[in-house]
Amino acid sequence: MALALALGRRGLGRTWPNPAVGAVIVNDGTVVGRGWTQPGGRPHAEVEALARAGNTARGATMYVTLEPCAHHGKTPPCADAIVAAGIARIVSALEDPNPKVAGQGHARLRAAGLVVDIGEGAEQARRDHAGHIRRIVDGRPQVTLKLAVSADGKAGFAGRIPAVITGEPSRPRAHRLRAMNDAILIGIGTALSDDPVLTCRLSGMQQRSPVRVVLDAHMRLPVESRLASTARETPVWVVAATDTPRENEDALRALGVDVLRLPSPDGKVDLAALLKELAARGITRLMVEGGPIVAASFLAADLVDEAMLLRGPGRIGDDGIDALHGMPLSNIGAPAFISDGIDAVGDDTIEMFTRVR
Numbered sequence: 001m002a003l004a005l006a007l008g009r010r011g012l013g014r015t016w017p018n019p020a021v022g023a024v025i026v027n028d029g030t031v032v033g034r035g036w037t038q039p040g041g042r043p044h045a046e047v048e049a050l051a052r053a054g055n056t057a058r059g060a061t062m063y064v065t066l067e068p069c070a071h072h073g074k075t076p077p078c079a080d081a082i083v084a085a086g087i088a089r090i091v092s093a094l095e096d097p098n099p100k101v102a103g104q105g106h107a108r109l110r111a112a113g114l115v116v117d118i119g120e121g122a123e124q125a126r127r128d129h130a131g132h133i134r135r136i137v138d139g140r141p142q143v144t145l146k147l148a149v150s151a152d153g154k155a156g157f158a159g160r161i162p163a164v165i166t167g168e169p170s171r172p173r174a175h176r177l178r179a180m181n182d183a184i185l186i187g188i189g190t191a192l193s194d195d196p197v198l199t200c201r202l203s204g205m206q207q208r209s210p211v212r213v214v215l216d217a218h219m220r221l222p223v224e225s226r227l228a229s230t231a232r233e234t235p236v237w238v239v240a241a242t243d244t245p246r247e248n249e250d251a252l253r254a255l256g257v258d259v260l261r262l263p264s265p266d267g268k269v270d271l272a273a274l275l276k277e278l279a280a281r282g283i284t285r286l287m288v289e290g291g292p293i294v295a296a297s298f299l300a301a302d303l304v305d306e307a308m309l310l311r312g313p314g315r316i317g318d319d320g321i322d323a324l325h326g327m328p329l330s331n332i333g334a335p336a337f338i339s340d341g342i343d344a345v346g347d348d349t350i351e352m353f354t355r356v357r
Helices: 002-009 045-057 078-085 104-111 122-128 130-138 168-179 188-194 246-254 271-280 292-300
Strands: 022-027 030-036 061-064 089-092 115-118 142-149 154-156 183-187 211-215 236-241 258-262 285-288 306-311 337-345 348-355
Touching (some): 002 022, 002 030, 002 122, 022 045, 045 061, 078 104, 089 104, 130 142, 168 337, 168 348, 183 188, 183 292, 188 211, 188 292, 246 258, 258 271, 285 292
Parallel strands (some): 061 089, 089 115, 142 285, 183 211, 211 236
Antiparallel strands (some): 022 030, 022 061, 306 348, 337 348
């Protein structure tokens, strides 16, 4: 199951709207097939593993990180393929909360005479499938907030002047997190001040770059920005207010930018409505990498599920911009969040947090 979970994580950020599942087939103590959900969500992991196993699947055990599907979608049910291949036993980490599955896959396998065991690796599987589960159960993506803060809790210099806070050794971790999310979100303030590109810049992983989402109620994203000018290479979704004039919309759409219009009371995009819309578009995992205002807005709305806090060794000073606008940095911590541990990376530290349920 540990191998199946590791294989499934290969697909994180690439399989939406489907979950990133891993599957391993073992016959007489030997791994004879392995698979993981392919980009775009198909083929499914079980079908990939069966194809690799061939005839050696007969009488074997399949370890799978999520209940095999039992419904006809764009492909036939995985449960039927498993039965047809002659698998004798299924070890499944979790039941799929999707109402189209929800125990029916396991029931179909049992009805066909297979031994079905559920729960092995469940804790890790729940973390790996958090985006899928969140989208099905709560109708929104799993949200991970990423913050880089100085030793004195600042995110930048006064006047929204960007600061280099962390060192080069920490950057691959942040880019890996980008690659494992379906979408990355910033506010228009960050877009205007930093002109970021928001792609995954790890060697050989440019194609793993997430959808780039910009909160831009008044549609101020410049057409000459690096985001707009690369929209045909990596998708860009601009989120504007329903009543914002169309003046800039046509120019952005001509560059390949997708414009979403949502209710924006008081000139601010309704974050709950935004997450619902992203989920409807298939997004299961969202990384929020915006500035202090956006970060604080998600925390205030109780919409942050996990956080990555990168701390640099330098100080910015009292006139710097606080990491969280209008709230203390300690809001990412007990009692709302628990720490999953701290890693030292060069001169920096990286701490991961999970929201307490």
